Amino acid sequence: DTGVSQNPRHKITKRGQNVTFRCDPISEHNRLYWYRQTLGQGPEFLTYFQNEAQLEKSRLLSDRFSAERPKGSFSTLEIQRTEQGDSAMYLCASSPRGGRESSYNEQFFGPGTRLTVL
């Protein structure tokens, strides 16, 4: 399968614990995005990378959240001291390298990691 993969698919943790999620984008894609989706709402942008550089972070991304993409391939999203309000689906998407600007806007989504904080 050459799509975007995310691990784990489900994570249950207790409040105050740290969690880390991984995203493996489509191999030739140089842009990677993280979104958060809570129940009954659409995905909300968190942050994105072009290669290994983190170029934008949403104000939704509090100091407890950190994302990395050290070699410009896979990415990790860590949440420290989790709170019940962090319970959500965390979606990763990647976007292809392309000569036309329009190709930058077509994102391919992974299946998501569902986080439940007890």
Add this chain to the structure above:
Amino acid sequence: AQSVTQLDSQVPVFEEAPVELRCNYSSSVSVYLFWYVQYPNQGLQLLLKYLSGSTLVESINGFEAEFNKSQTSFHLRKPSVHISDTAEYFCAVSYNTNAGKSTFGDGTTLTVKP
């Protein structure tokens, strides 16, 4: 602020009936528009997109959407729905910047009844 409004949170229809899922966006600049479908416990799948050119875009499974710049709308339609079309549908907009991020609506749950 950039926003996307999906006017109906739930749309129940009978099988083989036509359906329209409405989407409006706010923008004063060029946009790219998307419809995604999400089945339970799955990620988002791109259904169709408007990047440029013809304002009417079609998907391979019979859905179509029309970009209306004057009304800032991108409604999704299908002339005859199937049970398998039951899912959550999200409208999204991406602005003509280098960020490429998308702003999503809150979704419309389409339920097709036999």
